[in-house]
Each structure stands twice: as C-alpha cells, then as structure tokens.
Amino acid sequence: MSNQNQISRNDAIIQIIAQLEGPISFDEFTEKALSIWHSNAKKPEAGVRQAIRDDHLGRRLIFLDKKTVIPTHIGMSGARFRVPLSREEIKRGWLIVYPDFQFMMQDNVTEEEIQLVDVQNHTIPAEANVQKRIQKSIFGSHEIEFTVLELGWWYRKLKVKRNDNLLVTILDWETGRFRLEHEPARAYKRHRAEIQQRNQKLADALFDLLEAAKYEYVRGSVAVPTAYARLKEPGAYPADHWLEMVEDDSRMRWSGYEISYADAYSPLEQLMLDARNRERQSTATTPQISAEEKRQVYRFKAYLKHRKGLWRRIEIQGGQTLAKFNDILQSAFGHDFDHMGGFWKLVRRGNSRRFREVDLGSINPFSEGDGADVLIAAVGLKPGETMKYVYDFGDWIEHRLELEEIVDPEADAEYPRVVAQNRPRYRYCRHCKEAGQKTRATWICIECSNNEEENVLVCEDCVNKYHEDHYTNDILY
Numbered sequence: 001m002s003n004q005n006q007i008s009r010n011d012a013i014i015q016i017i018a019q020l021e022g023p024i025s026f027d028e029f030t031e032k033a034l035s036i037w038h039s040n041a042k043k044p045e046a047g048v049r050q051a052i053r054d055d056h057l058g059r060r061l062i063f064l065d066k067k068t069v070i071p072t073h074i075g076m077s078g079a080r081f082r083v084p085l086s087r088e089e090i091k092r093g094w095l096i097v098y099p100d101f102q103f104m105m106q107d108n109v110t111e112e113e114i115q116l117v118d119v120q121n122h123t124i125p126a127e128a129n130v131q132k133r134i135q136k137s138i139f140g141s142h143e144i145e146f147t148v149l150e151l152g153w154w155y156r157k158l159k160v161k162r163n164d165n166l167l168v169t170i171l172d173w174e175t176g177r178f179r180l181e182h183e184p185a186r187a188y189k190r191h192r193a194e195i196q197q198r199n200q201k202l203a204d205a206l207f208d209l210l211e212a213a214k215y216e217y218v219r220g221s222v223a224v225p226t227a228y229a230r231l232k233e234p235g236a237y238p239a240d241h242w243l244e245m246v247e248d249d250s251r252m253r254w255s256g257y258e259i260s261y262a263d264a265y266s267p268l269e270q271l272m273l274d275a276r277n278r279e280r281q282s283t284a285t286t287p288q289i290s291a292e293e294k295r296q297v298y299r300f301k302a303y304l305k306h307r308k309g310l311w312r313r314i315e316i317q318g319g320q321t322l323a324k325f326n327d328i329l330q331s332a333f334g335h336d337f338d339h340m341g342g343f344w345k346l347v348r349r350g351n352s353r354r355f356r357e358v359d360l361g362s363i364n365p366f367s368e369g370d371g372a373d374v375l376i377a378a379v380g381l382k383p384g385e386t387m388k389y390v391y392d393f394g395d396w397i398e399h400r401l402e403l404e405e406i407v408d409p410e411a412d413a414e415y416p417r418v419v420a421q422n423r424p425r426y427r428y429c430r431h432c433k434e435a436g437q438k439t440r441a442t443w444i445c446i447e448c449s450n451n452e453e454e455n456v457l458v459c460e461d462c463v464n465k466y467h468e469d470h471y472t473n474d475i476l477y
Contacts, residue, residue: 009051012037017060023070026063058222059107062229073106073173075229080238082183083166090160093152095126099243101178103224104168109176111147117171117179124180126151158182167238191237198239201231203249206242210252210259211350217260263358293377294319297409299419302329302389305398309422310476316416317409318377325376326363328416329389329399334476338365339392345379346386357388424477429459431466446471 007015012033026049033048041047052061052069062075083100097111105114116124126149135144163185171177188195205227210218224242231239239245246254253262296318303311312332316325326341342362346355360379361371381387387401409415432439441457447470448456463472 006038007036009033009037009039009048010055013048013052013056014060017056017071020071020074022074023064023068026067026069029069058103058219058225062226064230070229072225072229075232076104076170076173076225078234079104079170079228079232080236081168081170081228081242082238082240083168084241084244085160085164085166087162089148090155090162090164092148093150093155094131094148095151095166097128097147097149100241101168102243103221104170104173104178105176106174107221109174111149113176114149115172115175115177116149117177119179119181121179124151124154126154154180161185163188194237195239198231198237199245202227202239202242203245203252205231206246206259207249207251208350210261212352216264216356217255217258219258220254223259261356261358264356289318289375289377294375295409296377297407297415298376298381299404299407301402301404302332303400303402304333305388305400308400309425311422312418313404313420314416315413315419316376318375318406320376320416321372322360322374322376323363323367323369323372324416326389327367328418329401330391332418332421333391333399334474335391335397339394340364340369342390342393343371343374344388344390345381346388355386360387362393422477426477427457427475429462430457431462432459442475443467443472444475446473 015036016029016032029052030045030048034044037044037048039047057063058072060072061069062072064070064075081104083095086096088094089096097114101114111128114126114128116126118124128147128149130145130147132143132145134141160182161184165183165185165188167181167183169179169181171179206223209223209226210216227242243254246252246259249262251262252259253264294317297315298318300314300316301311302314303309310333314325314328314332316328322343325343327337329335330337330341340362343360345358345360347358348354349356360374361369363369363372379387381403383403383405385403387403389399389401391397391399426440429437429439429441439459439461442460443458443463445456445458445463445467448467457475458467458472
C-alpha cells in the first residue's frame with residue numbers, strides 16, 4: 001500500500017472505535033489498529049497505545065479496567081447522575097448546563113444541541129440562553145457568562161420545590177440526549193443510605209484513578225466518564241454529583257480542569273501563598289500532638305538516594321522540629337551549614353511503587369523557614385514510611401529518611417543523635433599510591449576527575465600540594 005493511500009494512525013484508531021459494539025481488550029484493540037495502519041517503527045504498538053492515552057481517553061475510549069477498553073459513548077450510555085437544583089435555578093426556571101453536565105456528553109456538543117426527554121420519553125422543549133453575573137475573586141470583580149436551559153414551565157408542571165433534585169440518565173453521549181426525572185426532597189431522604197454508599201463508591205473510583213495516574217493529577221475529561229462507566233449498574237440509585245464528591249473528599253481537590261491531591265498546589269497557587277499564609281494554613285491543619293507523642297523517639301535510617309550504602313541511623317523526638325532534623329542531617333553527612341534544606345513526605349500512590357511528594361517546608365541556614373517549626377510527630381509518619389530530604393537546592397543532594405520504628409526515649413539521652421552508621425569503605429590517595437603508600441583519601445578533585453573521566457581522590461597533604469587551585473569536594477564515608 002502506498003503512503004498516499006495509507007490512513008493515519010489517528011484515523012485508524014477512530015475507525016476501530018466506530019466498529020466496536022462493546023468492550024474489547026486493549027491488546028486486541030491495538031492489533032486491530034495496526035492491521036489497518038502500517039508502521040516501520042520498531043515498536044508500533046507502543047505508538048498506538050500512547051496515542052490512545054494522549055488523544056482519545058475520555059473523549060472516545062474508556063478503560064473499564066487495566067486491560068479492557070470500551071467506546072465512551074457505549075460506556076456512558078445509561079449512566080445516571082444527580083443534579084442538585086439551586087434556589088436561583090428553581091426561582092428562575094433554569095437548568096445551568098455547566099458544571100452540572102460537564103463531561104457527561106461529547107465535548108463538541110453545544111448547549112443548543114442538548115435534547116431532553118421525560119420519563120415517558122416525551123420531548124422536553126428547552127431553549128438555551130446565555131446569562132451574566134458578577135463574580136468576585138482575589139483578582140477583583142468580573143463579569144462571567146453561563147448558559148442555562150429554560151425549564152420554568154416544566155418545573156411548574158411538576159411542582160419542583162426547594163431542595164429537590166433532577167435525576168439524569170445519559171441516553172446518547174454523542175448527541176447530548178438525556179432523560180430528566182424529578183426527585184422530590186422526600187425521595188432523596190428515603191434513599192439516603194443507598195445514596196451514601198454510591199457516593200463512597202464514586203469518590204473512591206475517582207481517587208483510585210488519581211492514584212493510578214502517571215502524574216499527580218488526572219484530567220476531569222478522563223476521570224469522570226471512566227468512573228461513571230465503571231460504576232454503571234442497572235437499577236441502582238444514582239450518587240450525588242461527582243463535583244460534590246470531589247469537593248467533599250479531603251483527599252482530592254478540583255481545579256476546574258483536573259482532579260489533584262488535596263495537599264497539592266499549582267504553580268500559580270504556590271506564588272500566591274506567601275510564608276504567612278502557608279504558616280496559617282499549616283497551623284490550621286496541623287493535628288494536636290499529645291505530650292506522649294512529643295516524648296517518643298523516631299528512629300530513622302537516613303541515606304543518600306543515589307548512594308544507599310552511605311547511611312546514618314538518627315534518633316529524634318516527636319516534639320522536636322524539622323529545623324533540628326535539618327541540623328543533625330547536615331552534621332551527620334558532613335554538609336556545610338550555609339545552604340538550604342527541604343523536607344517532603346513521600347506518600348505511596350495506591351498499591352504501586354510510585355510516590356507523591358507532600359511539601360513539608362524548607363529551612364534556611366539560620367534555622368528559619370516555612371518548615372522550621374513543623375514537629376516530627378505532626379508529619380504523621382508510620383514505621384516503614386519515608387521522607388525525602390534535599391540539601392543545597394543548587395546541587396540538589398537528595399536523601400531518603402526511612403522511619404524504622406517509634407520507641408520510648410532512653411534515660412539521660414540527648415536527642416537528636418546519631419546512633420549508628422555504615423561501615424566505611426576507605427579509598428586511597430592516588431598520589432600516595434603511586435609512591436607506594438596507602439593514605440586514606442579525604443578529597444575528590446572535581447576538575448581533574450572531569451578532565452580524566454575518572455575519580456581523582458587525594459589526601460589532605462596532596463590536595464594542598466597538587467590541587468590547591470582546583471575545585472575540590474571532601475569525601476564522605
């Protein structure tokens with residue numbers, strides 16, 4: 001087949017999706033795409049898989065599980081969700097389209113194209129109109145526009161009242177066709193126990209998708225359809241709206257585009273949160289630490305990330321601070337005291353080997369900073385869990401701090417303290433070795449090492465004799 005007649009990889013994927021009538025294994029889908037799109041790449045299947053993940057997830061395909069995909073329009077057909085009606089919507093006869101219907105139909109469907117039917121499958125005429133309101137934010141007041149469907153006559157016919165909801169069933173994802181059902185407040189209360197169970201399932205499904213995501217966020221356009229398709233169960237009473245689940249869940253937050261961890265900040269938010277605000281927020285969310293928790297001793301094995309054989313066992317009390325921890329780490333590993341240090345809590349993401357990093361704060365050479373006063377016990381570590389410590393944000397010398405156990409303090413012991421370290425494997429000075437002597441090397445000449453493409457290790461006498469004007473670093477054993 002000539003290149004002129006060959007369809008593109010993207011067109012091949014769309015063609016296979018259009019032919020599907022239900023779920024299919026991801027491997028089989030890839031094989032079908034490769035049967036009509038021919039590539040000379042060494043691993044063409046990898047390109048197909050990546051294209052699906054980058055361009056088609058949520059929009060055209062959904063992962064029902066790790067190995068099975070289904071076209072989004074099939075997976076979402078029959079899915080049900082709840083729309084809570086605000087006082088303004090009932091009073092004005094509106095159904096505000098976004099965010100209520102966000103991700104519940106194909107993204108190219110306009111508000112004017114939305115079709116509504118009632119439980120008898122009768123068309124509900126609804127005109128789409130653009131409304132405006134003034135919205136206040138940290139940047140001041142500004143006017144926003146939003147689209148509503150005019151449903152006043154239908155609300156009056158059904159006697160829709162305050163605290164009532166709409167139950168919505170997706171009939172056609174691709175064209176934006178929905179069935180509306182009025183849910184009186186009393187019906188909501190009657191099903192409350194079942195709704196709470198469904199709410200927990202929906203919240204957990206969204207969080208599981210966040211945990212499994214490559215980065216520390218998941219796009220709403222992927223997460224929402226996937227969660228609803230996976231939880232679709234004929235006859236089940238629908239959960240509350242997904243946005244309520246995210247906003248009410250302490251594990252997650254919604255940015256308007258993506259779901260991320262509740263303790264994560266966007267670059268813009270990081271700039272906006274000055275030290276005072278960070279401290280205020282930290283104080284507001286820090287758990288109360290008991291006298292016993294402050295007394296207990298946290299035993300850490302601290303080691304260099306890229307040199308695990310170089311380690312120190314450090315004990316520090318729960319009532320001591322990250323500033324104290326920073327000081328003893330710098331001393332234990334021979335770091336100078338004129339650079340910044342920073343701590344992060346590493347939280348395992350689901351059952352994977354990946355971790356997300358929760359910023360605990362930094363400490364400057366004067367033992368000050370947004371992390372200086374954080375208590376060890378307040379970090380909330382359990383034995384087996386880990387922190388990351390970075391010394392010198394320029395050279396970025398990264399350490400791992402693994403909590404081995406929490407024990408009672410020893411009588412008359414002073415904390416923090418180093419209680420053990422690796423058995424040193426000494427290396428010898430190059431110049432002394434050439435002279436037939438074995439002298440322990442204490443310095444590495446960075447300049448000579450770069451020039452000779454191997455480590456040039458020297459002792460104290462030889463560094464002054466041969467490398468006085470060179471860039472050198474001391475060696476840590």
